[in-house]
Amino acid sequence: MIFRNTVLGVSLVVSAVVGALPALAEEENPAIVYRDSLMHLIGLNFGPMFMMQDGKIPWDDARMAGYGKDLKALVGLNIMRGFPPGSDKGDTHAKPEIWSNLEDFTKKMEAMQMEAAKLGDIAQGSDRKAIGEQIGVTGKACASCHDDYKEKEEGE
Numbered sequence: 001m002i003f004r005n006t007v008l009g010v011s012l013v014v015s016a017v018v019g020a021l022p023a024l025a026e027e028e029n030p031a032i033v034y035r036d037s038l039m040h041l042i043g044l045n046f047g048p049m050f051m052m053q054d055g056k057i058p059w060d061d062a063r064m065a066g067y068g069k070d071l072k073a074l075v076g077l078n079i080m081r082g083f084p085p086g087s088d089k090g091d092t093h094a095k096p097e098i099w100s101n102l103e104d105f106t107k108k109m110e111a112m113q114m115e116a117a118k119l120g121d122i123a124q125g126s127d128r129k130a131i132g133e134q135i136g137v138t139g140k141a142c143a144s145c146h147d148d149y150k151e152k153e154e155g156e
């Protein structure tokens with residue numbers, strides 16, 4: 001009887017976990033959660049780098065190097081995994097044009113990943129001019145995609 005109860009207990013636990021998955025899919029598209037989380041993390045590292053370069057917060061070499069290292073790690077992930085076809089519906093700022101121009105979108109993503117990784121490397125040094133220039137180049141790579149493929153947020 002103990003054995004039977006254990007089996008029953010395990011199957012209840014399994015069905016509770018598996019049962020939760022379709023509910024998540026209905027409310028939140030995992031692809032949208034994935035790309036939105038990743039983009040926010042990229043922004044939370046690039047943002048303070050940009051603000052230091054722009055004089056909005058004091059320049060700190062160690063913090064610049066730390067953000068750069070994390071930015072490089074984040075853009076080393078497979079970002080396109082968050083943009084599967086059919087994920088244009090839901091709580092998202094992604095424009096449907098992404099999937100009708102997927103080749104152009106992918107190229108813009110790769111260009112940004114390359115420039116941001118380069119920025120991560122340059123940020124390890126203390127050449128503020130070179131870091132500042134690469135922040136500018138990277139920021140343009142973000143904007144060139146957002147201009148075409150992302151809905152504006154309020155206040156943007």
Ligand code: HEC
Nearest residue numbers: 039040042043046092093094108109112141142145150153
């Ligand atoms: C190739 C296209 C592309 C590039 C390059 C890109 N983004 Fe995005 N980004 C998007 C899309 C599309 C969204 C909206 C995702 C969603 O809501 O599903 C987004 C969302 C965001 C968000 C969340 C805010 C919002 O409106 O949803 C931040 C923050 C962000 N990006 C920062 C950056 C930064 C910083 C860079 C450059 C280092 C960058 N992005 C480069 C396409 C891009």
